[in-house]
Amino acid sequence: KLHFITAGRLFDDLMKEEQPESKTTYWDTIFRLVLQGQIEKACRLLSLHSARQTDDFQTLINLLKRMPQLSNVYKGSSVAEFDMKWRHWRDECQRNYEEQKFSINPNLETVVRILCGEDAVFSEVKDCCDPWYHMLISKALYQDPTVKACDLHYYIQGCQDAYRSTTRLGELDSILLSALESDVYQVIKDSRTVFSNGWFVAHLTDLLHHCGQLDSHRLQFGSDLQREFLLLEYAGSLMSHHSLWIVGVSYLDHCAEFGRKYLELYLDHIPLDSEKKANKILKICEDRNMTEQAKSICKVMGMRCIRNKRLGAALTWFLRSKDVGFATVLAEKYLLEYSESGEFTNLDLIDYLGPSMLLSNRLTFLGKYREFHKLYSEGEYHAAGDLLLALLQARLAPKQFWITLLIDALPLLEKTELIFSSQQTRELMKCLEELTTEYKLGKKRDGLGFTEARKDQLDVLKLALSRNLPKAILQEGTVNLL
């Protein structure tokens, strides 16, 4: 009923008619219904015929109604009992036919011959039971309804021969043949090659494997590997689909042996169109502890942000994957921006870093340096000075940045109140010395040195420092005395 719907459709059409028998499809429909075993509908159609009250119609309808149905084998009546009933019924049909009751109406005769299970009639009505497996079922129904699956092959040849002139056997037919012969392995093998979508063969093998129906010896790789191989194949086709990749992931999860490796490889190939999609794929990686892939996704997204000049967004990606290297690169970019433009960008992120800044030394420096600026602008000069010195002493700052830091000390030194103690001033001087020495060495080696403007600044700094030192000593000395 599910596969061969023509009969049902025709029936529905005819039932709407006033005089169904006048339509050409009338008898055709009745044949189809009988061949499908839809006796009840066939009877209904027959009773609509104008000549239904005649003897032959009545006899036929009676026969049809009395056809034994194998409704429920388990409910008492056994197969043997049914077989006996059925034979009785068939004999009665036979008798009725031989008594020539239906000779007037050839169509009725055809129906009775079908009921008797006469071989020849099936060839006559073969158009109504196309293709061969339909005829196979119909024949079996009327010739031997209790036929066992293994004996079906007796009928197959005959059915196929009936259609040999009109149609060729296709690949689907050969798969069906193998299925009828219960040759599971052949079915699996052929299904793989015939069907373009691996869904059927993957699921079939999976089900058979779980039922224990697959004999490991007969398969190329053993049953669980075979199943896995087919599942991997199917999952592969899903992973390359633009939206079904998420289903493919679930399939790969069920492949115990190679699933994880395949998933890792496939995940690298899914296009990361937007941040939301990247977040989803990241979750898949994190759920399965695939740290490598997670890191690489964050890296790709971060690099993309850098290319698009979205340094803040890039930083969030690197912080998420705890990527020290790139966080350092970004921090240096920010510092470069500052030293070139004198202004910070992305302040809304840097100011709120919190403990995340500890990821990389550079980043920590950046955060602390911002803190220094904030303290300065809030007027907390002592704290700012302490912080500045701490930054220099802890060697958190890259050497290139020392100049900027030292120059930053200048306004503090020029304040009327004393910010730096003598100890601190000496420290600053030491840093300055170290810096200039290194640069002088560098100059000798590579020809690099300070620009003129820088040199002037450093001179001013030296002066300020040397002015601060005695001031500091004096003040400290005074306090001590008191």
Next chain:
Amino acid sequence: MADSIQSFVKFVSRKISKIKWQPSQKQTLECSDTFVTGSWDDEKNKICLWHLGMQESMERDEMDDALEPALKCEADHNGDVTGLEYVGSDVIVASSSTGSVSLYKHHTSSQTMGIQYKWQCLHSHGNHLCPCTCLAVRDKTIVTAGEDGKMVVLSAEQKSPQRIIENADSSTINGLVFLRLTEVISVNSSGQLKTYDLRSSSDAPAQTLSVSGELTSLHSVDRHPGQPHIVATGSGDGVLGIWDLRQEKSPVSLLEAHNGPVWEVKFHKTNSDHLFTCSEDGAVWHWDSSLVGASHMVQTQITGTGAGSGGANFSVNPSFQFGGSETLNKWLSPDNSKMEINSLIDDNILPVNSVDIESQTLLCGTDSESIITIRLPSMR
């Protein structure tokens, strides 16, 4: 008392990224029966309008059928649908991962939907496409934000944008919602909430709040329907945050909820004790705070003269009632042990991207290419 939760799953062959009820007409008291969905990750994405045949007077056995949505009409959409809202009763605005925003008009007479206007490339990285990530609507004003950190204010009646806030945020903005007529709040991937006043000439946010500690991205935000200073957020590690905007800086409470990013947080529009969240882990949770102790007295510092106190500062202890005490909103109450949390979907593995609630029906749009309609029993 408790009628069970009824639900229906409808498979629609597309992953749904956004789902939204049509706002109920103000004149009638009937709740809406139409909703719109937007899809993503497909070669050809669609905006679809659905009808849910729901009436209060239906028989019990008919109720199940009433939960199945029927497709009324659809329209093509270029790119993933990243934001979907109604402007008025039959105009829908959708933002796309190509950086453009489109207005769709639903012609009720012919049951078709067509593009009324499209703003192209509102968000871009120079010459490259940049996704527009979220959308918020209030009356005829539409605000969009994208991965380029830009915020654009549009009017449904004007062709050119009203205002563009460049560099509103240095990280990606993930969610937007209107607080008041001209005030918007946004959440970003560095875990910050920022409020913007659209009338002010300055581009800087009026207020910035964040959780101290690790930076976890925030993906969704919604404000309390009655009290615009209460806001709920969903974060990338599954935590539901409740914030009081009058208090600076930190959230009132952080509730550990899901195992994955919380994609959408929705307060019930008329019954604000109820909140719904959906997440990448495939769960949809219903948060019911109606039983939470509401009349918790706030400890206040009062300066004043009391009998014999000599004008000193003193603090009022909770059992003492003094004129002008404040009743805390249930969401802000520090004692939330009575909060009821229900998980609404069982056996769902694939992520739920979007939820919307109207009266008693919750809609969910998922990555398993289905729309789930859930009828909830009567809520307190």
